[in-house]
Amino acid sequence: MNAIRVRINQTSLELIEGDITRQDTDAIVNAANSSLLGGGGVDGAIHRAAGPQLLEETRTLGGCQTGDAKITGGYNLKARYVIHAVGPVYVPDDPHIPEMLASAYRRSLEIAHQTGIRTIAFPAISTGAYGYPLPEAADIALTTVCNVMAENSHFEQVRFVLFDESILQIFNSALQQIVQSRSHRT
Numbered sequence: 001m002n003a004i005r006v007r008i009n010q011t012s013l014e015l016i017e018g019d020i021t022r023q024d025t026d027a028i029v030n031a032a033n034s035s036l037l038g039g040g041g042v043d044g045a046i047h048r049a050a051g052p053q054l055l056e057e058t059r060t061l062g063g064c065q066t067g068d069a070k071i072t073g074g075y076n077l078k079a080r081y082v083i084h085a086v087g088p089v090y091v092p093d094d095p096h097i098p099e100m101l102a103s104a105y106r107r108s109l110e111i112a113h114q115t116g117i118r119t120i121a122f123p124a125i126s127t128g129a130y131g132y133p134l135p136e137a138a139d140i141a142l143t144t145v146c147n148v149m150a151e152n153s154h155f156e157q158v159r160f161v162l163f164d165e166s167i168l169q170i171f172n173s174a175l176q177q178i179v180q181s182r183s184h185r186t
C-alpha cells in the first residue's frame with residue numbers, strides 16, 4: 001500500500017510503511033523506556049543507527065516519566081533530533097493508560113514546537129513490547145495528533161512510520177474514521 005496522506009489545517013499527516021531510523025524528517029520519535037538508556041525494538045534500532053553518542057547524551061537526562069518526552073541530537077541519523085517519548089505499558093481497564101499514551105504524543109509535539117521542528121516522524125508507541133492493542137493505540141495516536149494539528153499550524157508534516165503492512169492498515173482505518181467524524185462535524 002502506498003503512503004496515505006491527509007491535510008489538516010496547514011499540516012500534512014502521512015502514514016507510511018517503513019523503518020523510523022531511515023526517516024529524513026527534522027525529528028524522529030523514539031519509543032523509549034523511562035531510563036532512556038536504550039532497549040529493543042524502535043529504541044534499539046535508533047540507538048544502533050545514531051551511534052554511541054546518543055547514549056552518552058541520554059545518560060545525562062536523568063530518565064523520563066511515562067507520558068513525557070525528552071529531546072536529544074540525532075548524531076548519525078538523517079534526522080537532526082530524536083525525541084524520546086515514554087509510552088505506558090498496556091494494562092486493560094486502567095483509565096490512566098489511554099491518557100498516558102496520548103500524553104506521550106502530545107508532549108513530543110510540544111517539545112518539537114518549542115524547538116522549531118517542522119517535520120516529525122512517529123512510530124506506533126507502546127504497541128510492541130508494551131503490549132498496547134493496535135486499534136486502540138492507533139485511534140489515540142491519531143486523535144491526539146489531529147487535535148494538535150487542528151489547534152496550530154506550526155507543523156509542515158507529521159508522519160507515522162509503521163513497521164509492516166498490517167499495522168499501516170490498522171492506522172489507515174483509524175484515520176479514515178477520524179477524518180469522517182470531523183467532516184460530519186464541520
Ligand code: APR
Pocket residue numbers: 018019020021031032033038039040041042043044045087123124125126127128129130131132161162163167
Ligand atoms: N521502525 C518503525 N517501527 C518499528 C521499528 C522500526 N525500526 N521497530 C519496531 N517497530 C514497531 C513495532 O512493530 C511496534 O509496532 O514499533 C512499535 C513499538 O514497538 P517497541 O519498539 O517494542 O516499543 P514499545 O511497545 O513502545 O515498547 C517500549 O521496548 O524497546 C523497548 O526500550 C524500549 O522498554 C522500551 C519498550
